[in-house]
Amino acid sequence: MKKQMVAMLLAGGQGTRLKELTNAVAKPAIPFGGKYRIIDFPLSNCTNSEIRTVGVLTQYEPHLLHQYIGLGTPWDLDRRNGGVTMLPPYAEADGIKWYDGTANAIFQNLKFLEAHDPEYVLILSGDHIYKMNYLLMLDFHKNQQADATISVIEVPWEEASRFGLMETDGDMQVKRFVEKPENPKSNLASMGVYIFNYQKLKEYLKADADKEDSSHDFGKDIIPAMLENGEKMVAYPYKGYWKDVGTVESLWEANMDLLNLESGLVIHDPAWRIFSSNPQLPPQVVTENCEIEESFINEGCIIEGKVRKSVISQNVHIKEGAEVDECVVMAGAVIGAGAKVSRAIITPDLHIPDNYVLKKKDRDITLLTNYTINNPEGREDDAASSGN
Secondary structure: OOOOEEEEEEOOOOOHHHHHHHOOOOHHHOEEOOOEEOOHHHHHHHHHOOOOEEEEEOOOOOHHHHHHHOOOHHHOOOOOOOEEEEEOOOEEOOEEOOOOOHHHHHHOOHHHHHHHOOOEEEEEEOOEEEOOOHHHHHHHHHHOOOOEEEEEEEOOHHHHHHOEEEEEOOOOEEEEEEEOOOOOOOOEEEEEEEEEEHHHHHHHHHHHHOOOOOOOOHHHHHHHHHHHOOOOEEEEEOOOOEEEOOOHHHHHHHHHHOOOHHHOOOOOOOOOOOOOOOOOOOOOEEOOOOEEEOOEEOOOOEEOOEEEOOEEOOOOEEOOOOEEEEEEEOOOOEEOOOOEEEEEEEOOOOEEOOOOEOOOOOOOEEEEOHHHHHOOOOOHHHHEEOOO
16 A cells, blocks of 8 residues: 555664673664663654654664564554564575665665555664654655755764764755765754655665665765765754764763753653553652652662662662662662762663772763673773763
8 A cells, every 4th residue: 555655764783882782682772761762762753753654674683673662562553554564684595685784774675665655765763862753854855845855953063073964055955965074064964864755765776786886875875876966855954852872971961861851852741752662560669768869760660779860770779878870770780788880871680789889080981781890990991981
């Protein structure tokens, strides 16, 4: 059945800069905000934008994602006509054909798109935290009569060289795209959210697949090729909260933004819910002598110590006398009695010993793991992230 727009959600990234957090899970499956996973945000955006056909492209460690998304029930995507479809790399006679790049991932799944025959294709990344109405972007795309529309956000000039940047004219038509330039002339960063006219996209994907010297990437190959051929490409200015959580520090910052009402990251908006697939757990247990300040505490937790400006996931136990300050504590962690930790991400199911004190040389964010605890003088890149 023909669809107006089909979403293709790229969720196969490994996310090596997140270190031990992605040893066994893909970056989109990393926990966020105590009860969510990162992929909940683009999936919920699709639901709230009334986009009912979503292909999720997986590759690295796909099993948890497949299990987590299931039939798509929490996002109202368990539908007979459309819904969510998991799209792992194809198995061929000589083995699995892995995706060579973001564009190649879509190319390998053209049969999925052909089955729905959409007018437009929405390309999404599964590793960003944001809330966005994709239908407003589609209206912009139609009104501009564009072949492709790229969502952009203004970033601080001092950070612009970290992003792919769009140089536009007064009508937001893209004149040049530059990937991570040393001397940026624009601060309009690509958000990794694209809308293409389906037939035009198919044409360019097929041409790119035949190029042996291509990296088969949207930013490096497809977009430059379309610009070179004079296709109409426009930039859609997005004004809300958006964060690429690709490093330990950026993941910590996004969690801390949940505690700051001025950050723009509001997840308790009934008009734009963020849906998740999580088990129902009993309420938290808060003892009489505990102290909690400006924190998110999720279900199934036992809090006996002090918690300040922290995001606490499910089934966490913070024992008597422990102090947790500006931390992201992931599910199942146990903070031992008298332990003191600050400015850290505490990995799932980690047991921090009684009276442990996290020693910090500066204000970097520590990824607290068994390695960090047992090797406090170990390699810096195993214990902390400077956000680079």
